[in-house]
Amino acid sequence: MSGNHHNADESGPAARVKALEAILTEKGLLDPSALDAIVDAYETRVGPRNGARVVARAWTDPEYRKRLMANATAAVGELGFAGPEGGHLVAVENTDRIHNLVVCTLCSCYPWPVLGLPPVWYKSFAYRSRAVSDPRGVLKDFGLELGAEVQVRVWDSSAEIRYLVIPQRPNGTDAMSEDELAAIVTRDSMVGVEKIAPPVRAGAKRMRA
């Protein structure tokens, strides 16, 4: 009862959604090609690469960072990212002393324009239940152990605000370009469940992408 499973026998939901689509199409209420366009957008254009670009820009451009912290919706829009679940974006910044973590205990609210659709773990009962009551324990599940001195802030997305975590820029990245930096920013670091490891050439172990 993890709620994470994908129905082994897909005939159930597959047949039901096919029926729904057919009925709505026959009634002239639905154009199947509209569905294709939506799917295509979220599989190819709207995803965590967008958020990575926002983070890389914030790391390299102090003026942009200021604008992002003051009004994330507008600053994200400057880079051309906007859309559903992105009308009220807020950026929260991780530092040596403060670690931010984002959850939606009631459903699955997530900042689509910058991170795409949420991964299964974000929607899982395990994460939704425990992120608020045992955030350090949840972070350990991701292999991240925070020092006792670090304050953890958990943001429960219970309204229409959608949060983007600005992870800490790793050491040894001073010479990297904005594009190179964007390439090392991971989706999970922007939800707050992992830190970005220094690049491999700095001699450190690389965290999983």
Place this chain on the structure above:
Amino acid sequence: MNGIHDMGGMDGFGPVVREAKEPVFHADWERRVFALMNVAMNVARVNIDEFRHAIERIPPGQYLASSYYERWLAAVEILLVERGVITREELIAKQDGSAEIVRAQIAAGMRTIGPDPIKEKPGAKSPRARFARGDRVRARNFNPSGHTRLPRYARGKRGVIARDWGVFVFPDTNAHHAGTKPQHCYSVGFDARELWGKSASSRERVLVDLWEDYLEPIDADSKPRRRRRVTAKRATRR
């Protein structure tokens, strides 16, 4: 409603498991459900609060046994049938492939499309904010049978206003076509110890976004007054 969806603080679901190189969708039917939800809710003029509430209304056992997009599919079916856009009979017939849809039935469905959409935008005149940053507040202890976005774990707990996000449509009424009731929504910070007790860390805070109707002020003067009363009672008993 005190539903199974309100999971904050529950135990027993095990560790969080991350999937390596996870695809956006795990099956083609998930693609169709995701896209269909976006289009169908528009067709049926269902607002986001109603959609969330439809998922919450899935019986707890079924909710826990379903995958994420199965819950979305169930909610879309519920709402389309409730709004009269489609009928249960049509759905069953289509799935069996054994019966043709009767034209008259379709026409009946079309005639009973639900009421006009609720305006998602707050009114021209914004209500004034009752609270400001730094104000001490208590999340109300209420247990509505309908939709709410006040998680159970925060009810009755004391917090501090961290930010005023501005005016938003009130989900508790909007989900039930009882008006948009626009009001301020705040980021309210709760210490982990206030939420979970003394064994919790003093270096953890949970920030919950809460509408004004979920909050009551903790008057700065009320605490000393209450203490005085308690002292007086004790003195009398002695």
